Amino acid sequence: MIGYTSLGTNDLKASAAFYDALLKGLNARRIMEFDDFIVWGTDDQSPAFSVHLPFDGLPATVGNGVMVALSARDRAQVDSVYQKAMSLGATDEGKPGQRAENGFYAAYFRDPDGNKLNVHHMG
Numbered sequence: 446m447i448g449y450t451s452l453g454t455n456d457l458k459a460s461a462a463f464y465d466a467l468l469k470g471l472n473a474r475r476i477m478e479f480d481d482f483i484v485w486g487t488d489d490q491s492p493a494f495s496v497h498l499p500f501d502g503l504p505a506t507v508g509n510g511v512m513v514a515l516s517a518r519d520r521a522q523v524d525s526v527y528q529k530a531m532s533l534g535a536t537d538e539g540k541p542g543q544r545a546e547n548g549f550y551a552a553y554f555r556d557p558d559g560n561k562l563n564v565h566h567m568g
Contacts, residue, residue: 447492449484449486449492449494449495450493450495451494451496452560453499453505453506454497454505454558455504457481457482457496459557460496460558461496463533463535463557464496464556467535468485470522471516471564472487473485473494477495481497483495494513507561511561512561512562512563515562517564517565518566523565527540527554527564530554530562533557535556535557536554539552539554548567549565550565550567551564552564552565
């Protein structure tokens, strides 16, 4: 159902370095790149993730209540991606842990632009 998600950035070069390193831990790579945005995915047909300089030329801002959730293959990958995010300058919004009785294991953080992300595994 989801084709791609996009987050705004005010520094595409710094954001690209952050997400290149972070998304490598989820087996994603750059699949499209232009002067004002970069897209990562695991292949050309799967849902993708992108960062953009705002089209309107105004500064990128963080949306209150907006979050991108990244799926991990297991709890160890959740832990690994969260630790990688912290090492890359992300800020903690919730350390890895069990969130619900249904097996939802997740961690939350904000990227250097302040965008909120989650990495999770069900099971």
